Amino acid sequence: MLAQDGEPAAGGPLPRGFFAGSSLAVAPRLLGCVLEHETSEGLVAVALTEVEAYNGSGDPASHAYRGRTGRNAVMFGEPGHAYVYFTYGMHFCVNLVCRPERTASAVLLRAGRVTDGVPLATARRPAARNGNDLARGPARLCQALGIDRGLDGADVCDPGSPLRIRPVPGTGSGHPVPDVSRGPRVGISAAADRPWRFWLTGDPTVSPYRGHVPRARPKPVSLPAAGDGTIHR
DNA sequence: AACCGGATCGTCT
DNA sequence: GACGATCCGGTTG
Numbered sequence: 001m002l003a004q005d006g007e008p009a010a011g012g013p014l015p016r017g018f019f020a021g022s023s024l025a026v027a028p029r030l031l032g033c034v035l036e037h038e039t040s041e042g043l044v045a046v047a048l049t050e051v052e053a054y055n056g057s058g059d060p061a062s063h064a065y066r067g068r069t070g071r072n073a074v075m076f077g078e079p080g081h082a083y084v085y086f087t088y089g090m091h092f093c094v095n096l097v098c099r100p101e102r103t104a105s106a107v108l109l110r111a112g113r114v115t116d117g118v119p120l121a122t123a124r125r126p127a128a129r130n131g132n133d134l135a136r137g138p139a140r141l142c143q144a145l146g147i148d149r150g151l152d153g154a155d156v157c158d159p160g161s162p163l164r165i166r167p168v169p170g171t172g173s174g175h176p177v178p179d180v181s182r183g184p185r186v187g188i189s190a191a192a193d194r195p196w197r198f199w200l201t202g203d204p205t206v207s208p209y210r211g212h213v214p215r216a217r218p219k220p221v222s223l224p225a226a227g228d229g230t231i232h233r
Numbered sequence: 234a235a236c237c238g239g240a241t242c243g244t245c246t
Numbered sequence: 247g248a249c250g251a252t253c254c255g256g257t258t259g
Contacts, residue, residue, distance in 0.1 A: 062251090066245085069244075070244085071244060085244095086242080086244090087242090088249095088253080089240070089250090090242080090253085093252080095251090108251060127254065127255095139251095139252050140252090140253075186252095187250085187251055188250095188251055189250095212250095212251095213236095214249095215248090216238090234258100234259085235257105235258085235259080236256105236259100237256085237257080238254105238256090238257105243250100244248105
């Protein structure tokens with residue numbers, strides 16, 4: 001019997017068909033799935049607990065909103081690949097590309113529980129106070145897994161890829177429907193009202209909600225353009 | 234628990 | 247030249 005499109009093959013990573021839908025449809029189904037990264041240091045696996053949908057060209061908060069660039073090129077390619085970007089001069093975040101046609105949509109992986117390779121993840125994240133903190137936040141998740149820009153474009157549906165994603169453990173096909181919550185996305189200024197963030201209700205590894213905070217301008221206020229040097233007060 | 238400043242640099246205007 | 251799909255450590259409440 002052939003597995004249906006979108007159904008995981010036994011023992012292997014999620015099939016590419018899993019990512020055929022829109023980011024909004026795929027995002028909640030990724031909860032509970034396991035992202036793993038294997039390096040010479042070892043393997044770290046993370047069960048996803050929090051994700052956000054970014055709906056490509058129709059979404060002002062998406063990196064793809066203003067079209068294809070060198071950085072976001074992977075978003076416009078085949079679904080099932082990782083889009084890894086660098087931000088704030090020091091952090092990486094990872095997305096999984098969904099249907100690319102006309103939308104370049106993707107799902108940002110925001111948090112998860114480390115289920116394998118805890119010692120290695122802890123070594124990579126010395127600031128973590130406890131196990132829940134290891135992958136609590138998109139940049140922390142990448143840090144725990146050892147993900148950087150070198151993995152941009154990695155095929156997570158390929159069993160031979162160092163970065164791959166497996167279905168929810170214990171489920172041969174289909175996905176159990178855990179208690180999923182949804183709400184506004186974190187840290188964005190545009191389209192902040194769209195409830196496109198999904199997480200496992202009450203899970204302690206979910207990152208706290210933070211709204212967008214504009215950075216203070218380093219530029220001081222301009223002085224009065226006085227020409228005669230007279231002091232006014 | 235909430236808030237603040239600093240770190241730091243690739244990317245796009 | 248400005249701005250982040252962030253994190254951390256410290257301070258305040």
